Amino acid sequence: MRRGKVKRDAKLQLLGGVPLFAGCSKADLRWVAGATGEEAFAAGDEVIREGEPGFDFFVIAEGEADVRRNGRKVATMGQGEFFGEIALVAEVPRTATVIARTELVLLTISDLDFRDLVMDQPSIARNVLRSLGERIAADAS
Numbered sequence: 001m002r003r004g005k006v007k008r009d010a011k012l013q014l015l016g017g018v019p020l021f022a023g024c025s026k027a028d029l030r031w032v033a034g035a036t037g038e039e040a041f042a043a044g045d046e047v048i049r050e051g052e053p054g055f056d057f058f059v060i061a062e063g064e065a066d067v068r069r070n071g072r073k074v075a076t077m078g079q080g081e082f083f084g085e086i087a088l089v090a091e092v093p094r095t096a097t098v099i100a101r102t103e104l105v106l107l108t109i110s111d112l113d114f115r116d117l118v119m120d121q122p123s124i125a126r127n128v129l130r131s132l133g134e135r136i137a138a139d140a141s
Contacts, residue, residue, distance in 0.1 A: 005105055006038055006061045014059050014107060017080050019135070020088075023127040031121050035113040041100040050097040054087030055111045063104035068097040076101060088114045089132065 006014075011033045015021050021032055038061070041047055048054065050069060059082045067075040067083070074096070077083065083098055088111055109117075118125035 005040070006107065008033065010061070011036065011107060014061060014080055018059060018082050018085075019131045020085060020128050021124070021131075023130060024124060028121060028124050028127070031117060031124060032109070035109055035117045037108045037110075039106050039108050041104040041106070043100050043102050043104075045100045045104070047098040047100060047104070047106070048084060048094050048096075050095065051093050054084055054092070054094045057084045057088045057109045057111075057114065058082060058098075059107040061105040061107050064101040065104055066099050066101050068099065069095070087111055089128075 012026070012029050015029055015032050015036065016024070021029060024032065039058075041063075047058065047065060048056075060077055060079050062079060064076055064078045065083075066073050067077060077098075083096070084094070086092060086095065088109065118128060
C-alpha cells in the first residue's frame with residue numbers, strides 16, 4: 001500500500017466530484033480529505049467482491065477498474081469515478097466485484113471514519129443526506 005501519493009489539491013478535486021460531497025464547501029472537503037486514506041492495487045487485483053460485507057468507499061485517483069456482476073463485466077471505471085458508497089450508509093453486501101484493470105490508486109474512506117466525519121461536521125451530513133435524497137427521487141421517477 002502506498003500512502004501520500006495523491007496531492008492534496010488533486011484529492012480535494014476528486015472528492016468534490018463525488019455526488020455525496022459535491023455540495024460541500026472547501027472547508028468541508030478538507031475534513032473529508034483528512035478522513036481519506038490511499039490504497040494501491042496491481043492490475044488483476046480484486047478490490048471488492050460481490051456478496052461480501054462492505055466497509056469502505058473508494059474513489060479512483062489513478063488507473064482503471066472493471067466492474068462485474070454475476071461474473072459478467074458491466075462497466076469499466078476510471079479516474080474520478082467511485083464505488084462502495086452504499087457501505088457508508090447501509091449495512092448490505094457488496095453489489096458488484098471490482099477488479100483493477102491497470103495499476104490502481106484509490107482514495108478510501110472507512111464506514112467508521114465516515115460516521116465520525118458526519119457526527120463531527122453536520123454540514124457534511126446535510127450534504128450527504130441531500131445527495132441521497134436526490135438519488136432516491138431520481139430513481140423513483
